[in-house]
Amino acid sequence: MSMLGPDLERDVGCRADLLWRCDLSTPGYAEAFATALNSVGFVTVPGASRMGLHVLEETSTRHRVVVVLRTGRVQLRLDAESGHEARRTEARRLFETMRRATAGQAAARGSQ
């Protein structure tokens, strides 16, 4: 079981498939979710916590993952250089990467 819900959809905004949304199963997973992404190579972008966020970057692609601490909303922010034709595929790949990184952790936290 992943910390992420099963759905990935385009997020609001005029960004031509650059912004995608998914949600944590519960906002309480926000810290553990960020730690799990750190463990698979995502780098925390400093300074976001004062906005009530975690922002993590997949450095090889510059794609960013924005986590809203109070609500558990997760926005995938594909780098603006991403080719138009590849954006949907990239969003799906990133989503699956995050799901794999947090697979099993939700159940483990629930049993603690």
Next chain:
Amino acid sequence: MKFDISTTREHLPDHQMDFLGGSPVVAHCHHFNLFWDQTMDDALGVERGEKVRIDAAHKSAYKLLRGLVDAFPKTTPVERLGIAASTFAAMGHGKLHLAVGRSGGLVRGDYLHYGFGWKEKYGGRMTRSAPADAFAAGYSVAATEVAYDLDPGTLKASEEKCIVDGSTGCEIRVSAGGESLLPQGVDPRSAKEVLPPTFDGMYEERIVPVVAGLRDFLGGVAGDNRGVIEAFGVLVTSHLADYYNHAASDVLQILAREKPAGIEAFRALLVEAGQACAFHTFGGVLASPEWEGMVGAPSGDPLEIVTGCIALARAFGFGKWAIEEFVPNERLVMTSPGTYETLFSRLISSDELRGPAGIFPGAGIGIMQLAHGVQWQPRPNIDGTLYLSLARSSPWSVEETSTISAGEALDRVVVTKR
């Protein structure tokens, strides 16, 4: 030489205006910036529109860079070009590689805001032959002139390659043969002399804390190593207010000389640009994770949307916008002791033409559309389709009833239902 751009910043808290190197700066996103440039081209055609935009950038950037260089005396031309390039990147406009001497040269641009933004927004479904980076072109020629202590207008610039036409990068040629120009603009001293006393509006207890939080966040935002600022789900620039104002003023002067009947239509386009700004920029920010993290996801209460937009306008340096009256679904009266447009009009524009005044009235309509035409819960959909739909069926009309550009005590716009 140690160059710290932050030492040249000045904030006028009573009027919510910001200055960099003595020039007024505002935050605008790529949606508005592209819309604004398109508005100039719509009025004059692409070729003349581009010239107006390059000249506006040239004038406003010359004034900015002169101010910055004067703040760091005894700099060499190479150091001055470094100041120009690093400032451009810090403001979110991309990277300029200024290989220029006193007679000009070639400038390579990477991630230039307009071309990069256009390609990201439209590149999947449109092609464009006209270059997009007039601001970078005007900035490059100004940087060269300031670096070598040349008079403004000694040189000229044109963008020879742009990524919007399929080129792999952008190239700007700076060469001899420019036209003399006057790099006028607003400065903090003259602003303080003419701005009327400030005042509060309704719901300040809601607005003020949000402005403080936004300013704290924006104070730490600068271009990344590409010179790109991505925040609130948009590409953001810290931009020269004089650029927008010179461009619109110059178009107005050309229309007055050649096609006076077109002036009212152009003013309507400027109001629409303000409307687009409110919808895309304010609406996009309200729907963003940043807003949700700091303030909370909008519930859909119209007052919450209106006060949120007023806070954004202040934090972006548009002026101390305030609410004089708000009746949900009926009426909004906004006031301000000056906006970045009306201040320019008051100080720089000719009395007959009174300069641009689109952002305040246009945003008034856009704010009412956001407050009453958007389904905020469970999730809003701030996109081009909804914008067009709301614009076509808009029940709102706006009237400017007072403006400091005409010497009156405040700016006021009244938005009512038709």
